[in-house]
Amino acid sequence: MSLTAIVIDDSSVSRAVLRRGLTQAGYRVVGEAADATEAMELYESHRPTLMTMDIVMPKTDGVTAASRLLTKHPEATVVMCSAMSAREKVIACHNAGVRHFLLKPFTVEKVAEVARSVAGARSGASWMPESSGCEASP
DSSP states (O other): OOOEEEEEOSOHHHHHHHHHHHHHTTOEEEEEESSGGGHHHHHHHHOOSEEEEESSOSSSOHHHHHHHHHHHOTTOOEEEEESOOOHHHHHHHHHHTOSEEEESSOOHHHHHHHHHHHHHHTTTOOOEEOSSSOOOOO
16 A cells, blocks of 8 residues: 655644655655645545644644545544644544644654554544643543
């Protein structure tokens, strides 16, 4: 199976770390954007194995964008990436159908670890919250 990914984040630094981590985990990054307005179009064009998305972005927040994407494409695998670890945000991500919550700041190695675990669990796991600094098991 070919692993592909799309990165949605308004920070070019975060996109670079995500891109390197995903590549290290064996993914080919097929698209990226600085805001969530392109998320649906990119998903429909590429049908990636994984999409990473930031919560706080211009125009549309990541939770709203992920919810819209997962309503239309429940087979999509979304990993939310954010410095916001407030319980209500993490629960909103879970309720939207997000597969994993990755807390910023993250390293290339942590991104690769999460990407590998998500790829390995695609068929069965539903929610894997970030363990460091995140209090949220809904």
